[in-house]
Amino acid sequence: AKAAGRNTLRFFDPSMQAIVTARAALNADLRLGLQQSQFQLYYQPQVDGEGRPTGAEALLRWQHPQRGMVAPIEFIPAVEESGLIIPLGHWVLETACTQLKAWAAREETANLNLAVNVSPRQFRQPDFVERVLAMLERIGADPRKLKLELTETLLLDNVEQTIEKMAALKARGVGFSLDDFGTGYCSLSYLKHLPICQLKIDRTFVKDILSNPSDAAITKVILTLAQSMGLTAIAEGVETEAQRDFLANQGCVAYQGYLFGRPMPLAEFEQFLMRTTTP
Ligand code: C2E
Ligand code: CA
Numbered sequence: 089a090k091a092a093g094r095n096t097l098r099f100f101d102p103s104m105q106a107i108v109t110a111r112a113a114l115n116a117d118l119r120l121g122l123q124q125s126q127f128q129l130y131y132q133p134q135v136d137g138e139g140r141p142t143g144a145e146a147l148l149r150w151q152h153p154q155r156g157m158v159a160p161i162e163f164i165p166a167v168e169e170s171g172l173i174i175p176l177g178h179w180v181l182e183t184a185c186t187q188l189k190a191w192a193a194r195e196e197t198a199n200l201n202l203a204v205n206v207s208p209r210q211f212r213q214p215d216f217v218e219r220v221l222a223m224l225e226r227i228g229a230d231p232r233k234l235k236l237e238l239t240e241t242l243l244l245d246n247v248e249q250t251i252e253k254m255a256a257l258k259a260r261g262v263g264f265s266l267d268d269f270g271t272g273y274c275s276l277s278y279l280k281h282l283p284i285c286q287l288k289i290d291r292t293f294v295k296d297i298l299s300n301p302s303d304a305a306i307t308k309v310i311l312t313l314a315q316s317m318g319l320t321a322i323a324e325g326v327e328t329e330a331q332r333d334f335l336a337n338q339g340c341v342a343y344q345g346y347l348f349g350r351p352m353p354l355a356e357f358e359q360f361l362m363r364t365t366t367p
């Protein structure tokens with residue numbers, strides 16, 4: 089009883105205690121999951137104005153023996169906080185680059201791009217640039233087919249260093265897409281200094297684009313902004329023809345969303361490609 093309070097934290101709120109215990113169990117599970125290859129990448133098609141696939145976004149899935157299929161929203165925050173995002177993010181990049189290399193070998197898939205989400209903590213690792221370049225080299229994947237999706241959160245500190253790292257990767261051909269654009273804190277004055285090639289219009293704007301004039305206006309601004317800065321823009325979360333037509337009328341020529349295809353396992357994605365590219 090004497091030692092209590094020294095090395096142990098006391099929780100007076102039992103629900104808080106429950107949360108901490110659950111988080112610890114999740115972390116242990118995640119560590120084991122990484123060792124036991126319980127993670128896989130799903131591929132969600134990205135299409136052009138004619139609906140032709142131009143590539144995919146790689147999205148992480150966790151197939152847990154008891155928990156079942158766990159969505160990233162349920163484990164990415166824990167993985168970020170614990171630092172496990174470093175090995176896990178590395179695995180994601182490695183898997184994505186290996187896939188790009190495999191696609192490059194076949195004519196029908198040779199032009200596909202792959203977008204990969206990179207968390208701020210992962211990007212901030214001092215050796216991030218070197219590791220990515222070494223990986224591309226070792227695997228023999230074309231850097232020009234790799235697109236890293238970064239969020240505006242990344243720019244909250246160390247902007248100069250961030251730009252330097254992005255520029256080093258860009259010099260080798262790696263592209264950057266600014267994910268969830270418009271939902272964060274990115275000031276427009278930063279934007280012009282960022283070596284990005286794409287703005288990604290967040291799903292929250294696309295969702296109510298037909299009924300909410302503000303969302304329609306924001307979308308329009310993003311599309312115009314991208315165009316005038318020489319960037320491409322891609323709309324995410326496009327679920328209906330009406331949303332797609334509305335976006336097309338505003339000049340959008342790149343889409344991602346359930347209307348075109350859900351995130352799917354590799355084999356299914358390759359079948360999807362066969363269906364959509366053969367006449
Ligand atoms: P995100 O990068 O914004 O990814 C898009 C999310 O929207 C995906 O959720 C996708 O399944 C979902 N989505 C796509 N089209 C539609 C649609 O038409 N309607 C609706 N309702 N949803 C759509 P998901 O796969 O659950 O991923 C959630 C988030 O987890 C991602 O958001 C991303 O921030 C994070 N994430 C996923 N994979 C990775 C990864 O490998 N590394 C990191 N750091 N984060 C990841
Ligand atoms: Ca993304």
Ligand code: CA
Nearest residue numbers: 267268288324
């Ligand atoms: Ca997004």
Ligand code: CA
Nearest residue numbers: 268290291292
């Ligand atoms: Ca989003």
